Amino acid sequence: MELRWISDARAAGLETYVDDPDVDARLDVLAAAHVSVVVIDSDLSFYLTERRFEEHAVFIDAVAKKCHQRGMKAVAYYPMLEVLTEKAPKRRHTMGKDHPDWVQRGVDGKANVFVGGGRVFWVPKRTESAWLCPTTAYRDYFINRVKRLAQTALDGLWGDVPLLSDIVGVWPCTNATCAAKFLAETGLAQPTSVDWNNPVFRRWVAWRHGVIHEFEQAVLSGARTVRPDFLLIVETGTMDHSNATSQGHDGASRDDGDVLRAWEVDCASDATGMRQAPADDWISMAIMMRHGRGCAGKNPSWAITYGKQTDDAERVMAIAIAGGQRPYESQIPLLSRTVGDAWRRKMYGWLKENSDIWAGDSANPVAVIFSSVSRDFVDRNAGTGLYTSTNPADEDWWATRRKDSAKTLPYLGEYRGICKALIHAHAPYDVVTTPHLSPERLAPYPVVAAPRPAALSDGEIASLKSYVKAGGTLLVTGATDAGVFDENGALRSQPALLQAFGISAGANWARTSHGHGAVVLVTEQVGQKYYQTDDAAVTTALAEILKANGRTIVTNAPPAVVIDLRQRTEHRLDVLFANIDGLDTGGFNAQSASFTVAIPCGGKTPRRVTITQPGDSAPAEIPFTHEDGRAVFEITVAALLLVRIAVT
Template sequence: MSLLRRRKLRRPRSLWIPSDGQSPAPAPPFERGMARRDFLRMGAAALTMGAAPLGLGSLSGAGLAGCLPKGSAAGGIEPDGPPKAPPEHWVRDARTAGFEVMIDARPHELGEQLDILADSGVNVVEADCDLSAYLTNSEFDEQLAVLDLVAYGSHLRGMRCVAYYPTLEVLSAEAATAPHVLSKEHPDWLQIGIDGKPNMFVGGGGRVFWVDPGVESAWTCPLTGYLDYYLDRIRRLTATRLDGVWGDVPLLSDIEGVWPCTNEACRTKFKNDTGMVLPGQVNWDDPVFRRWVLWRHQLIFDFEQAILRAVKSVKASAEAIIETVTMDYNGGTIQGLDGAFAHAGELVRVWEVDAVSDGSAMRGGTADDWICMAVMMRHGSGSSFGQPSWIFTYGREEDDAERVMALAIATRNNPYETKIPLMCTTVGNAYRKRMYRWMDAQKDLYSLPGANRAAVLFSPASRDFLDRNSGVGLYASFYEADDLWWSAEKQDSALKMEYLADYRGTCKALIHAHVPFDALPIAAATPEMLASYKLLAIPSPASLSAATIQMLDAYVTQGGTVIVTGQEGGYYDEHGTARTDASFLRAIGITNADMANTSGSFIVRAKGRGTVAYTAIRAGQAYLQTTEPAMLAQYIQTAEKAGARVTSTAPKEVLMDLRRAPNGVVLVCASMYGLGTRGGGAAQYAQQDTTFRVSIPEEGKTPVRVQFSEPTAGASDRDLPFTRDKGLVSFDLTVRALALVRIELA
């Protein structure tokens, strides 16, 4: 199955802006706007007022200021009331919504829509114009002008604004007859599959509904001349009033292509980088093919970094935001895009966590589907390498949408609220306002440092080499009655994977064991970071560098506890080259007899001042498939001894996260209790509130106050009664979807 996008081509139309730069008298809402040539002439004249243009036909931000309307709300984009300052820490505290910008809209109509967003608590506007299309320079200039205008209106309402711009997919209308079609003008820009075919198709039906009939979807290669073309336009966008550019899914797309890209540019670069000849067929037993799989991650990473540099070269305060649709699953293997591959510096990721159904969102998901979503959200924040992590929170109705957003907030992701399956809509303005206003009231929600004492190590190369793109692994269940279910192919289930199932099942076990944990990509691990954790779970670590093996060995020897599964630990190096044995397992004292013991029982041994808990089977995979109590008991016992677990009577479906406050600790809980317990299907959604007791260490201090907060309609913050015993402060709480508890210690 190919992972599909949720966009529709919107054909360019003319924006109505008064030629004198003043607000006009009211006019019929669909009155024809000024001619394109007049609009561009006005923009070109205004350029003399501002900075030098960045390129032929470009419009600088300063120049566009002369085009903006002034005056009353009847004709201008300004709000009725006094302007508000846009937020300073908007990346960290983002509450995002999509805004479909119609280029023929009048400024006051744009303003009215921005008023709605601002009133609902949005502080970041994702402006979605017509940049998906293969635009001429003059058409692109029209987009610049309207985006600049929307950014101006957003700022006046106390919001930031970023522009959506696809990265490698280009849509050309009337592909059969029009001369201005990307594949006709630049066939050398196309991705080429391993089968030698160009990566393009013409829309006309099926699940690829964002490509209209007769429209060409062409996927380009970032090593061709397309790179200069794209970066030039990125710089021109950044020169407007926009606060950033939102680059959409830089993929080596498998919608039509078969293992792209193998064009001449990629062949040459792979040869120069590795000294190897790019492989001509899929062969996971070939070390050259494995090296190429990893090189494709580097190719996409380098393209992202080029976008970041282009943005910062124009405006240091602007942000480069990359929409990343591949999470932890095998889409990252085949499509190259993998947020866990390397630290992306100042780049901001917005993760598109798809739902089980493009029609009903998560309403028909099973309990394991909800666990898969929770793990992907935890993975998103971890694979943002300390940068703010934004994430889609698709919903169908308020109740399911709230539980998706609860998982996002509890896993330290900033939500992008929208209604399945589109990006520029909402489940409801009242719902959005309720959730976003609550978030705004929690001023330190994303500024507090994490206090989780456990982490799960994620190895993208291990996933590549063990799962071998055998299936997608997005979710667990299937529902044949829903044509918009995420997949109908049984081999795509996450339950069927090797590495992915072990990773997700390990995370599931820790959630069920009430162990607050972080998802930690191997590329993010440092000795200093590992030292902050008491427990490190390392599922099926097949691919590890010698330096990483040494670091993990030192972590254990110096007092850490590790849970290690599988028989391949360290069998491959970081380039995919096979070693003679499982080097990591040898380093931590695992013997041949240990690897032959497939009973599933943890073999627990001391190593230095630390502890190794090992099983030769993929214990996480087994737990994901069975939810076996005996397996969970082993995780609980190990986490308890390591001091990484929260003492609680909560149902196992409650996800917990700890954050360090200056005067104590903050507990955030997201409940999946009751979700999916009656099986999959569009009519099976049910949720239940849950009440339970939690005990948190006093840390040698005196508890002063326990305060409870939730975004439930009509709820207000309240103090909870608490007790003290044996160094613990204990309290009862009831969780509907999301709860935040502040434990003040003096």
């Protein structure tokens, strides 16, 4: 599959409708801003007759061709499981009325259909929103329409959030087709209530992730029966937090194969974006950006980079790029707006000139394991966990309840806390989700961290054991129950990961040798503690583990400077710096950060160091010294800085 245009994507939305008289002019504006992929949002969100759908397919085909004429790719925005019907109370035919058997039903029996007027911003008054089940005949209805779109000039489909919606019914879907499928695949009767102590309920929670994954794969397979080069980019908003548990849509639960993802990393507020967000919310966003890259495995991934104004938008885009995400720039809360054409031109022009940053392999020295089912079975959907803060003054803030803070959740808090500590320690890391866990995948990393790995398959445990035996250092934290569940929620008699290494709970940070490597065990929730308190003892202990590998960065940079290392070729190392230092509540007061940094050169000799940032006309060479195998230099980072180190 040719992924170059996906890898180099600079995306933007275009809201347009049949007979739009301004479409050419607006496409010219996008092309002038160095947009490379246009997401065409027509009326596909609505309940369309076959005749109306055909009109839109013809129109979208024409718009896609206009994009190609301007050197841009085109994908069509199409909600995968939600269908809207305008003026629903007065209409005889709506999706919910015509196909009640297709509608998702919660464990409470409620159908996931509602009429807008305040529940969510994207559903206007008197408009019906129906959420459909992917195990019903709706599946073929949708795939057949995607096949028609694959006959157009479109390069792919932007499939919007195929989730099991909890806007009305809770814990969907429990309709007849889902019950029959669960019974056929597991031999178990579908649960009728939420009970985390029930192994059947836990099995059902893990199974639901597979239902959405299978639907995504079927949509892509259907489209490729028409056109083998057609792509599916799935907008995924559930990230690492508990919405993935309750809504079933989880990009970390399976290997996506050729399905691509665009992550909707929600802001703290739909009104002000991240402008009023505290420091830990900014860190949380940086962690989610990197999480998305880890979920993607071998695939490139995109992220929607919402902003309110250019200054906060630039910080969001900076941590997206440093986190390995190709940006889809948009002004909060809609996908078809920009915070400014001139600013978008500056950022996308710089990315276009430096697109080879995406071609390099990661040179980060640490991997962090993320386990979806550990989150499911440990946190038990007790709170949302998107961010950490509340803001009663903003009615559009992400949450109002303290219980929804990610800091309160034992798995998510431990995972994000370890990630936060690594960022503050300036130890660049990659996320490895359990579907991608293998000895080969872990081999490049001297250190692998496994925060609160309560649920692991036998194969995953074997991979971790092989990694350590070959010489790696495995850090296991919050770990009295490491491996106590299998991948389906079955309870083991003992914590299987600890059993595999023949160790039990003892002194924190205790090191046990195994083969050529070692396991460092911390039974306390040190990650969650760091997430809550910035306990310096945690970063000190991490530094002791990391310094032995010889790939540590030495710097006096502020803690909230995010660093990413990429090996472009054997003769060049790229280093990205994203600065979110000093951002806190009380107004957006972004400042530049000046510091000295020493970057390990992998045993090679640095010959030249250049820097560039958005707005620069050309890279600039800067002075450096070579000390203890590192290139040492001074830099000032506004929002985003790229350093290139030539080595021999």
